[in-house]
Amino acid sequence: MKLYEYMGKDIFRREGIPVPRGQAFFNSAGVADFAASLPAIVVKSQVLAGGRGKAGGIKFPASATETEVAAQELLATVIRDLPVHAVLVEEKLKIDREYYVAITVDGGKRKPLVIASAQGGVDIEEVAEEHIVKFHVDVHAGIQPHFGREVARRMGLPAAESKQFSELLVKMYNLFRKYDAELVEINPLVLSSGKLIAADAKLTIDDEAAFRYPEWLPSVEERTERELKAAAIGISFVELDGEIGVMANGAGITMATLDIINHFGGSPRNFMDAGGGAGTEATAKALEILLSTKPKTIVVNIFGGITRCDDVARAFAQVKETIGIPVPLVIRLVGTNEEAGVEILRQQGMSAYRSIDEAVAKAVELAAKEAV
Amino acid sequence: MAIIIDTKSVILVQGITGKQGNFHTSQMLAYGARVAAGVSPGKGGQEVHGVPVFDTVAQAMEQYPITASIIFIPAPGVKDAAFEAMSAGIKTLVIITEHVPLHDELDIMAYAEKHQVTIIGPNTFGIISPGQSKMGIMPNSIYTPGPVGVVARSGTLSYEIANNLTLSGLGQSTVVGLGGDRVVGLSFTEVLAKFEQDPTTKVVVLVGEIGGNAEEEASLYIKEMTKPVVAFLAGSSAPPGKRMGHAGAIIERGKGTFQSKVAALTLAGAKVAALPWEVAELVREALGE
Numbered sequence: 001m002k003l004y005e006y007m008g009k010d011i012f013r014r015e016g017i018p019v020p021r022g023q024a025f026f027n028s029a030g031v032a033d034f035a036a037s038l039p040a041i042v043v044k045s046q047v048l049a050g051g052r053g054k055a056g057g058i059k060f061p062a063s064a065t066e067t068e069v070a071a072q073e074l075l076a077t078v079i080r081d082l083p084v085h086a087v088l089v090e091e092k093l094k095i096d097r098e099y100y101v102a103i104t105v106d107g108g109k110r111k112p113l114v115i116a117s118a119q120g121g122v123d124i125e126e127v128a129e130e131h132i133v134k135f136h137v138d139v140h141a142g143i144q145p146h147f148g149r150e151v152a153r154r155m156g157l158p159a160a161e162s163k164q165f166s167e168l169l170v171k172m173y174n175l176f177r178k179y180d181a182e183l184v185e186i187n188p189l190v191l192s193s194g195k196l197i198a199a200d201a202k203l204t205i206d207d208e209a210a211f212r213y214p215e216w217l218p219s220v221e222e223r224t225e226r227e228l229k230a231a232a233i234g235i236s237f238v239e240l241d242g243e244i245g246v247m248a249n250g251a252g253i254t255m256a257t258l259d260i261i262n263h264f265g266g267s268p269r270n271f272m273d274a275g276g277g278a279g280t281e282a283t284a285k286a287l288e289i290l291l292s293t294k295p296k297t298i299v300v301n302i303f304g305g306i307t308r309c310d311d312v313a314r315a316f317a318q319v320k321e322t323i324g325i326p327v328p329l330v331i332r333l334v335g336t337n338e339e340a341g342v343e344i345l346r347q348q349g350m351s352a353y354r355s356i357d358e359a360v361a362k363a364v365e366l367a368a369k370e371a372v
Numbered sequence: 373m374a375i376i377i378d379t380k381s382v383i384l385v386q387g388i389t390g391k392q393g394n395f396h397t398s399q400m401l402a403y404g405a406r407v408a409a410g411v412s413p414g415k416g417g418q419e420v421h422g423v424p425v426f427d428t429v430a431q432a433m434e435q436y437p438i439t440a441s442i443i444f445i446p447a448p449g450v451k452d453a454a455f456e457a458m459s460a461g462i463k464t465l466v467i468i469t470e471h472v473p474l475h476d477e478l479d480i481m482a483y484a485e486k487h488q489v490t491i492i493g494p495n496t497f498g499i500i501s502p503g504q505s506k507m508g509i510m511p512n513s514i515y516t517p518g519p520v521g522v523v524a525r526s527g528t529l530s531y532e533i534a535n536n537l538t539l540s541g542l543g544q545s546t547v548v549g550l551g552g553d554r555v556v557g558l559s560f561t562e563v564l565a566k567f568e569q570d571p572t573t574k575v576v577v578l579v580g581e582i583g584g585n586a587e588e589e590a591s592l593y594i595k596e597m598t599k600p601v602v603a604f605l606a607g608s609s610a611p612p613g614k615r616m617g618h619a620g621a622i623i624e625r626g627k628g629t630f631q632s633k634v635a636a637l638t639l640a641g642a643k644v645a646a647l648p649w650e651v652a653e654l655v656r657e658a659l660g661e
Contacts, residue, residue: 110481209473252526255606262609
């Protein structure tokens with residue numbers, strides 16, 4: 001889960017990382033009063049899209065009254081398809097230098113990774129490799145101040161800033177661990193009159209750790225209503241724009257099923273990974289979600305391991321009896337409890353393929369017929 | 373011969389009394405795996421399919437010469453279960469559970485690295501050495517012993533490919549599932565190195581997918597291998613920027629794309645199959661049949 005900048009900065013503040021004076025507003029009430037207390041002002045729209053500055057999402061009003069107008073305007077805009085629900089009104093910093101610092105996870109090395117550069121303020125991907133410092137972290141040692149001093153030295157920071165930087169990195173790392181973060185990123189980290197201040201805050205929390213933060217229900221969403229519905233039953237679902245509804249069990253096989261649909265000249269309407277071990281209820285709900293996207297045909301590709309074919313077949317039978325299945329349903333069903341599953345389908349007048357290529361070829365053929 | 377598990381493996385099941393632990397214990401036993409004991413705190417003294425249940429791992433280890441443990445514990449308890457097994461001295465761990473928090477995975481892997489523990493998963497279907505032993509949730513019927521080593525990131529896709537190999541008369545030495553999470557134990561490269569050393573394995577099949585750079589890293593090692601490698605990758609049709617299930621299966625900023633992986637593997641000398649059912653034919657060619 002990606003947090004909005006103002007949420008990230010609230011956490012930074014709580015953990016002792018310096019941030020500019022600021023406050024989030026969801027409407028323009030109180031904006032002018034707050035802005036009047038700031039020596040210089042910036043208003044930043046709170047969206048999870050990159051490049052919001054270029055898209056006009058950041059304004060520098062000259063007065064408290066202008067700030068109120070700017071807030072009103074921004075709250076009425078849509079940036080890269082995302083409506084702006086909040087603005088952050090902040091003190092505009094005097095910028096002497098801009099740095100980049102982030103902590104993320106390097107899956108290949110199975111370790112946290114610190115990425116830092118003395119060239120901040122731009123997309124880190126655009127910074128030449130020789131100006132980027134990377135250090136892996138041993139989670140048992142954590143980040144002690146010496147680690148931060150070494151990163152600062154390699155970044156080429158002046159000695160006067162080294163202590164501040166290293167204290168900041170220790171706090172960032174502790175926050176990264178404490179909040180189950182996938183990413184903590186400060187870009188830019190600003191040097192303003194000799195002080196290091198986080199001018200931006202990107203914080204992504206690991207969804208799988210959500211159970212540890214019951215008070216933080218996901219308040220930040222970029223998914224469609226159907227995608228949310230699917231997520232609620234533990235199914236990962238992504239809407240695409242083709243014609244053939246797809247359900248499979250496992251991300252790899254689901255992707256391969258989309259690839260095979262393309263291979264036979266069809267187009268998938270969605271990605272739906274019903275996951276491992278989906279029972280009858282979840283599978284039935286998943287099928288209902290698929291039907292609601294009104295595909296021309298549906299192809300189901302189940303290779304049962306932890307998923308049992310009879311559970312899946314029971315789900316199809318249930319949906320057929322209750323709400324009905326108005327489009328052709330092509331099923332490929334093999335693996336654990338296959339015979340029982342095929343028998344349940346047979347009783348409902350449905351049949352199953354054993355091979356994926358035959359099933360997908362049939363689905364593509366049926367979708368093409370529907371199109372005529 | 374095989375890699376990681378074989379007929380000598382004595383297996384512990386952590387979470388044996390849960391729905392999945394119970395069901396898959398029966399499947400492992402049916403396959404002939406030596407499941408010696410189970411652990412389920414508070415359920416000590418019970419039996420599951422004739423397998424004795426203990427309250428702690430240490431208690432089970434006092435009774436049986438356990439060499440490997442398979443974990444079916446729900447995600448919030450996986451870190452505790454993995455540390456319990458590792459601190460009791462178990463050196464091979466298969467973690468089936470999905471949705472394990474990332475930071476728990478970091479902690480588990482750091483400890484495993486320091487104590488030379490081999491970890492498969494989390495979020496894996498496990499490992500099977502056909503005809504010898506099985507620690508996992510894969511269907512029993514689709515494997516047969518033979519010379520093909522298989523290593524996969526994705527479970528069901530590997531079933532598809534193993535099943536095709538078996539139907540084509542090509543048996544497997546060992547089939548390993550790395551797991552779909554961003555942080556997992558064994559890597560492609562580590563498993564490839566084990567297959568390279570294993571006398572039974574004559575050819576290796578790598579089943580990968582878009583996202584991350586695990587396949588690109590593996591390519592560096594494939595270049596050094598004496599044994600031929602056949603690969604299949606899922607995700608040729610995936611739109612960029614969409615997250616597709618696995619934490620790994622996302623393409624960002626042109627990295628980890630289908631094209632970059634095919635290019636790296638091809639350059640390293642691997643044969644890349646365009647469709648899953650073409651793998652068996654390429655394996656046959658690699659074996660010189």
